[in-house]
Amino acid sequence: GAGVSQSPRYKVAKRGQDVALRCDPISGHVSLFWYQQALGQGPEFLTYFQNEAQLDKSGLPSDRFFAERPEGSVSTLKIQRTQQEDSAVYLCASSLARGGATNEKLFFGSGTQLSVL
Amino acid sequence: AQSVAQPEDQVNVAEGNPLTVKCTYSVSGNPYLFWYVQYPNRGLQFLLKYITGDNLVKGSYGFEAEFNKSQTSFHLKKPSALVSDSALYFCAVRDWRRDDKIIFGKGTRLHILP
16 A cells, blocks of 8 residues: 555553554565554654564563564554553554664554543 | 653744754664654654764755754754644654664644744
8 A cells, every 4th residue: 555554543442352453564664663652742662573573572561562463564463451541542653674774764654543441 | 772852842933933843862872863743633754864974954844953962952943934834743763773663752742823
């Protein structure tokens, strides 16, 4: 596609429910990032993939958060047993560059707005 | 660890006046610095970057930013503001010697007053 696509656009979950958020990066993009953006805040780094390898997951807030990119393209961010503090916009971004080079131009999706009730 | 500070939550500028959005950074190594813009109901868009070389970098929509190593700053500027520049602006940094993650500031909302 022409850009980074994220689905669903909106997700309402009951506390304790598991959710899965999908990201379709731009075709051919090697790097893929997940960010969490709370209301009125900047994007907070969650995790980073280079192809299928998860090179950095230091930003994942707890072991309830899990991300995968099994074939080096589509990525899924899974949140188990959702809590109210998980409510945020989850942003996915992709970049053509490989790690070690300049991941300078990130292309962002429109995000998934997660509301946990 | 790298970090970014945007000291102003909001900046108001009259149309036609010059604008500055401030950013300071902290890295242990050499920084890659970026500005992104977020318009309402749209994803973040890349504006410009500093990697190396000339301290003054030019980007999209007439924006520019100046890298100042001694002050660890990377302020975003534009000589003449447009109403359409009103948006949320994010400064970001990557410590290229350490890892690939890009860290964002909390953002500055820019209001251009007609």
